[in-house]
Amino acid sequence: MIKKTFAALAVVCCIVSGISSYSTDAATTYTYYKVKKGDTLFKIAKTYKTTVSALKSLNRRKSDVLIAGETIKVPRLAVKSAGQKQEFSISAAERKLMAQLVHAETGFSEPFAGKVEVALVILNRMKHPAFPKTIKGVIYQKTKSGYAFVPVRTGKLTRIQPTKQDYAAVDRALSLFPNDRRGSLYFYNPKITKDKWMLSRPVTIRIGNHVFTK
Structure with missing residues (x-):
């Protein structure tokens, strides 16, 4: 009787384990x-x-x-399906990291379109030969001044709690990528930035307090 009970429990555990594994994969x-x-x-x-x-x-x-x-x-x-093009996908951790950077760079003052464009900058860099090929690689890319993004350089990024709007902006950017025609690679606040090289870049769009360039 005890053997049968253990066997039944083992079967149940296997089933639960299988379901949990699938749910985690599907969700992340x-x-x-x-x-x-x-x-x-x-x-x-x-x-x-x-x-x-x-x-x-x-x-x-x-x-x-x-x-x-x-x-x-x-x-x-x-x-x-056979012949179907491979689709771009991300993990939950990558999605959160993008949302953190979006919020760190835009806060509550920038419009939703500006948040989407910041997320697109990350994705556009991934397909550009001058940048790393992963989301984490792009966000944590090192430069002469420390890191490519100020929130990473200051250590602010890891303390950010993204909002639903930040996540929505990331999802919107993902739905537009890789067919985004503007191809923004950089952005800056013209009231703050004095870097001549950055100011000389071709402007793709102006949204809120940010100028996006490539």
């Missing part, structure tokens, strides 16, 4: 899918080898309704 690693006309959560779940409940949990939604053109998260562990 994902990419993006743009909803097309006629799509349903069931259809998307089948394509990405997951479940409707997992998709709803990942996107924090209760409704099954989808709107053509919206962007939703799908598991990065999904198997891609």
